[in-house]
Amino acid sequence: MIRDLPALERAMDRRALMRMAAAAGVGAALSARLARAAAAPETATRVRALVERWVGPGRFPGIVASLGLPGREAEYIARGSEGFTDADPVTPDSLFRIYSMTKPVTAMAAMQLVARGKMALDQPVHEVLPAFRDMLVQDTYDGSITALHPASGPITMRHLMTHTSGLGYTIVQEGPIRQLMQDRGLVPGQVTRMKAPGLDWGTPVKGLDRFADRLSQVPLVADPGTRWSYSMGLDLMGRVIEVVTGTPFDRHLHESLFVPAGMTSTWFRVPAAEAHRLTVNYGALGQVLVPIDEAPTSVYLDEPAFLFGGSGLVSTPRDYDRFLRLLAQMGTIGGVRVFDESAVRAGTSDLLPPGAAMPAHMGASGFGAGGRVGKGAEAGIYGWSGAAGTVGMVDMTRGIRSQIFAQFMPPDALDLLPQFQSALKADVLALLETR
Incomplete structure (x- = not known):
């Protein structure tokens, strides 16, 4: 042990x-x-x-x-x-x-879809994943998850690929937003089968579709396009690619x-x-x-x-x-x-x-x-x-x-x-x- x-x-x-x-x-x-x-x-x-x-x-x-x-x-x-x-x-x-x-x-695969006209770089994500239409944002970065305001604009494909979407990441965030993401299975990846402090990132939600749906229900940590903050944007892009192409x-x-x-x-x-x-x-x-x-x-x-x-x-x-x-x-x-x-x-x-x-x-x-x-x-x-x-x-x-x-x-x-x-x-x- x-x-x-x-x-x-x-x-x-x-x-x-x-x-x-x-x-x-x-x-x-x-x-x-x-x-x-x-x-x-x-x-x-x-x-x-x-x-x-x-x-x-x-x-x-x-x-x-x-x-x-x-x-x-x-x-x-x-x-x-x-x-x-x-x-x-x-x-x-x-x-x-x-x-x-x-x-x-993941991002270069998405750029190829942009090049082929399957989606656009500045296209709102909610046009592909409607659950992301009306996002709420923390009033204070990593602050309260109840003091929120409507996002100043939509999340775009550009934002997902450049970590400017405002989506959080449990390896970056602190406080209640991090705990909320972990509780909902929005974890950054897998490391080990061991259950030990620092190694157990939580149990991930099953299914890329369910991951995307749950992520849409979590407040953003910043308004889209305003701040570079390492995020789950490329994980969500995987789901965008699935929907756009009709292929897993x-x-x-x-x-x-x-x-x-x-x-x-x-x-x-x-x-x-x-x-x-x-x-x-x-x-x-x-x-x-x-x-x-x-x-x-x-x-x-x-x-x-x-x-x-x-x-x-x-x-x-x-x-x-x-x-x-x-x-x-x-x-x-x-x-x-x-x-x-x-x-x-x-x-x-x-x-x-x-x-x-x-x-x-x-x-x-x-x-x-x-x-x-x-x-x-x-x-x-x-x-x-x-x-x-x-x-x-x-x-x-x-x-x-x-x-x-x-x-x-x-x-x-x-x-x-x-x-x-x-x-x-x-x-x-x-x-x-x-x-």
Whole structure:
């Protein structure tokens, strides 16, 4: 039994995820020499050293990192095993819980529907889900749930994809609004079968339709379009996609994205036959990693209560690189067009409504379809991170993809991800300076 667990709800707390989302940017110092750099036999010596330094007794059982340059398959760096008691080597095809890296997947699928005219970016959500027509808003953010006022305007599809809808999130909210959401099964995702402080997020409502209906009955924490506040907007977008397409959300992703993009190992539920590829997830108790979700008994072997469009996917480094490469190549991969170019260009640009600025601790940035959009020195960089130590980013200007996959919560408990950011920048800049 795990004793004296600290608040592992920190695993997805309001600032931890935000800080990790800014990791792995490669800056604007790159040049046209990148094309010549693609011929280099090895492009990530510092990242390689970082991974080797962090894998082993007293560190992590296994880590996978990758760097992909234009016109070239990603270079993968995989060290260690899928768990401290799992001897299978970790590989680019090992399965990882990617948590909030699900959000860009859901949002880009929505942007494709926008590009095809199935819905509009500034379309009110209530035109698809009528229960969201007359929303009430807390007079004070995270304050009373009875002191309310009518929303100043409708929630739009843009708002859902940019966390400006005013919808709450139990990993962010505090006070009675958080308790109300938990009581109604509006929980952020699944972590473990364990019942222990900090690990039990509550029992989720069953069914994406029931989730949406219950969410419509909860007050908003801010008027739509006025504030960036991390939310369940992408979970609700999953239900929007179902209604717009007339197809279950998971099947729509499978048929419209995963199959044509060659993403063969991305699921909301890990098939039993593939469980041997699933890594172990750990809770960080100080410097000690304690297993909280092991492959043979993982909660991800069960059908989820509802399809978490904001946090529910399990994927592999190879699969997620294909998603990033699809974006870098403006919607095509392997000669197949998966997304319209307009969907990719819009989705990876700053979509924030006027007046809804990013929090200061996120640095110079905007927000696109489910992911942070860099500005200034990081202009053109789009991506997001996951609650269990994963990061995926793409430089849309130069076609570079970068990733790191570990499994530990909370993701800021150790210095792995900030060190990865520094090593990655140094690798890319050194590569260009010598060619």
